Amino acid sequence: MAENKNKKVTLKDVSKAAGLSLITVSRALRQPETVHEKTREKVQKTIEEIGYIPNLTARSLVSQRSDMIGVVVPILASSLFADFAQGISHILEPRKQQMLLAVSDWSPKKEEEAVRTFIARQADAIIVTGFSHTDATRKLLANFSGPVVEAWNLNKQVTDSVVGFDNYAAAVDMTRYLIDRGYEDIVMVGGHSEHNDQAADRTRGVMDTLRAAGRSVDESTVIEFENPATIDAGVNLMKNLMARKKRPDALFFLAELPAQGAMLWCQSNGVSVPDEVAIAGFGDLSMSSLLPVPLTTVQIRGRAIGLQSAQLVIDRLDGEVTEPAIHDIGYRLQIRQST
Amino acid sequence: MAENKNKKVTLKDVSKAAGLSLITVSRALRQPETVHEKTREKVQKTIEEIGYIPNLTARSLVSQRSDMIGVVVPILASSLFADFAQGISHILEPRKQQMLLAVSDWSPKKEEEAVRTFIARQADAIIVTGFSHTDATRKLLANFSGPVVEAWNLNKQVTDSVVGFDNYAAAVDMTRYLIDRGYEDIVMVGGHSEHNDQAADRTRGVMDTLRAAGRSVDESTVIEFENPATIDAGVNLMKNLMARKKRPDALFFLAELPAQGAMLWCQSNGVSVPDEVAIAGFGDLSMSSLLPVPLTTVQIRGRAIGLQSAQLVIDRLDGEVTEPAIHDIGYRLQIRQST
DNA sequence: TTGGCAATGATACTCGTATGTCAATGGAAA
DNA sequence: TTTCCATTGACATACGAGTATCATTGCCAA
Incomplete structure (x- = not known):
């Protein structure tokens, strides 16, 4: 036969x-x-x-369980989210759970379509990134019968479970550190934060902290790098910024790769860090500690967020846990020589 | 209601x-x-x-089409494969094809389990990385009724379609370039290549080229960095290598992050590149052109491999194309100041 | 009024796996 | 020989969407 x-x-x-x-x-x-x-x-x-x-589709039709987990990430070509996804996979694979992956490009509409498809495909659980959703997505997630994890931030209004860290508090802490260190003209460099609650919370954390310290906050306090948040975006921004008459004495990048790009630009262009300008980043990617002037940054753990998100989902599906949970993975100020 | x-x-x-x-x-x-x-x-x-x-599982049972594509990547926490996966997603998403993602950790056995699961879930097509498979996987793929893409390398013995570049030729070209440039003591730094045809082909390309040039090839010609291929692995390797009595005058890293790590170590430890030691990498990640001494490297395009792989699969599923195809994405020697 | 066509409904399946319930069979023990 | 139990089979479903085929109904035009 x-x-x-x-x-x-x-x-x-x-x-x-x-x-x-x-x-x-x-x-x-x-x-x-x-x-x-x-x-x-x-x-x-x-x-x-x-x-x-x-035929697992036939089986899942009868058994009412698909052993599939839907995951939406905003982008994959960023090592933080790639680590996150790999962390998820690391938990799912040995338990024979299949990852359905969708990349939203930070579009809430794409996230919505992805979530709707996961539901149509009878995914047992859904993991999304952040809290910026369309109303339709909120409704879909609210009515979804399986566990839902919103990852990468903390918030009061949640759908089900959360695995993240406080972006707002991290930005507050780093800004306060820069203020306490005596920097007088701190400029925040962010990316487009519409539909990105993480970026919006970071921005708000910086602004609130500067205001509370009696610092003037105007248009020149906030600069945007080009999206996506690449090393090149940081390089280009430094070119423009350093061509200004009035230069800041500290730059706080709300993403890591542009901060690395800025560091490299300074190195190549004879700008002394932190003497002429201090630089802080957000993410602590692997290169940052090895730069000629190691970068001060907010250390976050994408992989740990992924591991915990997937573990939480598995425990819920196995009945080990019955209640939604909030897991604060935390962050850490990693102080190095760039500030 | x-x-x-x-x-x-x-x-x-x-x-x-x-x-x-x-x-x-x-x-x-x-x-x-x-x-x-x-x-x-x-x-x-x-x-x-x-x-x-x-309910798309019910629908797919009747229609005999799932609109799901299975993708196996060896790791995700490497920007080359993350770009690859994002490239695939970029093609699939607008066509409402759902990606099933599995991470094999370079294990052929894990790849086999992933492929078997994709078939059980009635995936319409399967994209795998490289040609290193178990016999069972080969059999599964050979008997699979949908399109199969083996990506990231070129080979004569193929299952169906291929999207990649010639790792062997790339390594030959870079080695030849180093020889022509007058380097006398070239050392190749690779990672574990068992179950990794890409790495094995690169290694063979270097060895063959050195031998053809009359260079002696012995144990000290080939060094292994720790797996995974991280920046830290490159840093650690440089520490050990530069503590040797006899130092090579050129290092050819078969992966990019360890090469970057090596560059940074030299910068921090007063080793002049390329005067004391030339360094070449493989991959051209975004930081490489921005290092204080920009890195010479083999430029490859992970995203393009992903885009092409997914497009090929879609065209096959839509009946636009009926025959398997071989797409050579190519590579390029990106010569910079490190050599 | 008659005929034709558009629209809707009824019936009986399909797809592949899983299962409740009862029946049939064989073998072993009392 | 009878009873009991393990094993296997038959039958009739379930799951949810899709569809072939024939029937019915309503509306419009000739």
């Missing part, structure tokens, strides 16, 4: 080839204690010979 | 709520030209009111 390309091998084929009833084959696979050992061996041998692979 | 959490809304619920037959609702959705406009509006209104989302 040879295998045929393009020919789906079903349970019916197995039962015919083994000379057993359909129900016996099914029992041998699903309730082996009810089937004689010799019969089970016969089933197994037949399965191997004709290459039967169970 | 309110939506209920935990209550699956089926087509039957829609037909009851709309006071129409099941078949009419189905027709309104699938063959709208056969249904009166007023009836269609009624169906649409009811769907919105009670929040019906079609």
Whole structure:
């Protein structure tokens, strides 16, 4: 009984080839204690010979469980979110849970479409990034019967569970550190924060802290780098910024790669860090500690957020945990020589 | 008619709520030209009111098409493969194809399990990385009825289609360049290449080229950095290598991050590049051109490999193309100041 | 009024796996 | 021989969406 390309091998084929009833084959696979050992061996041998692979979509239709987890990330080509996704995969794989991945490009509409599709595909759980959703997405998630994790930030209004860290507080702490260090003209460099609650909270944390310290906050206090947040964006921004008459004495980048780009630009252009300008980043990517002048930054752990998000989902699906949870992964100011 | 959490809304619920037959609702959705406009509006209104989302697993069981594409990457926490995956997603998303993602950790056995699961879930196509598979995986892929893409390398023995570049030739070219540049003691720094045909081909390219140039090739010609191929691995390796009595005058790293780490270590430790030691990398990640001494490297395009792989799969599934194809994305020697 | 066509409904399936329930069979023990 | 139990099979479903085929109804034009 040879295998045929393009020919789906079903349970019916197995039962015919083994000379057993359909129900016996099914029992041998699903309730082996009810089937004689010799019969089970016969089933197994037949399965191997004709290459039967169970149809999991048919099975999930009956069992009402798909063993699929839907994950939306804003981008993948950022090592923080790539680490996050890999952390998720690390937990799902040994438990034979399949990741459905969607990349939203920071578009709430794309996130909505992804979530709707996960639901249509009967995903058992959904992991999304942040709290910026369309109303339709909120509704979908609220009515979704499985666990939902909103990751990468903390918030009071949550759908179900949260795994993240306080972006606002992290920005407050770093800004306060820069103020306490005596920097007088602190400029915040952010990216487009519409539909990005993480970026918006960071921005608000900086602004609130500057105001509370009696610092004037105007248009020149906030600069935007080009999106996406790449090293090149940081380089380009430094060119423009350093061409100004009035230069800040400290720059707080709300993302890590542009901060690295800024560091490298200074190095190449004879601008002394932190003597002429101090630089702080947000993310602590692996290069940052190894730069000629190591970068001060907010250290966050994308992989840990992924691990915890997936673990929380698994525990919920296995019934180990029944209540939604809030996991604060935390952050840390990693002070180095750039400030 | 309110939506209920935990209550699956089926087509039957829609037909009851709309006071129409099941078949009419189905027709309104699938063959709208056969249904009166007023009836269609009624169906649409009811769907919105009670929040019906079609069950795509049920649909795919009937239609024999899942609109899911299985993708195996060796790791995600490497920007080359993250770019690859994002490139794939970029093509799939607008066409409403769902990515199933698995991370193999360079394990052929994990790849096999992932492929088997994709087949069980009725994935329409499968994209894998490289040519290092278990026999079982080869058999699964050979018998798989949908398109298969092996990405990231070129090879004579292929399963179906290929999207990649010639790792062997790239390594040959870079080694030859180093030889022509007059470097006398070239050392190749690679990672563990078992189950990794890309790494194995790069290694073989270097060795063959050195031998053809009459260079002696022995144990000290090949060094391994710690896996995974991180910046830190490059830093650690440089510490050990530069503590040696006999130092090479050129290092060819077969991965980019360790090369960057090596560059940074030299910068911080007063080793002049390329005067004391030349350094070449493989991958041209974004930081490499911005280092204090910009890095010479083999430039490859992970995103383009992803875009092409996904496009090829879509064209095959849409019937635009019927034959397997080989797409050579190519590579380029990006010569900079480190050599 | 008759005929034709558009629209809708009823019936009976399909897809592949899983399972409840009752029946049949064979073997072992009392 | 009878009873009991393990094992296997038959039957009839379930899951939710899709569809072939025939029937029915209503409306409009000739």
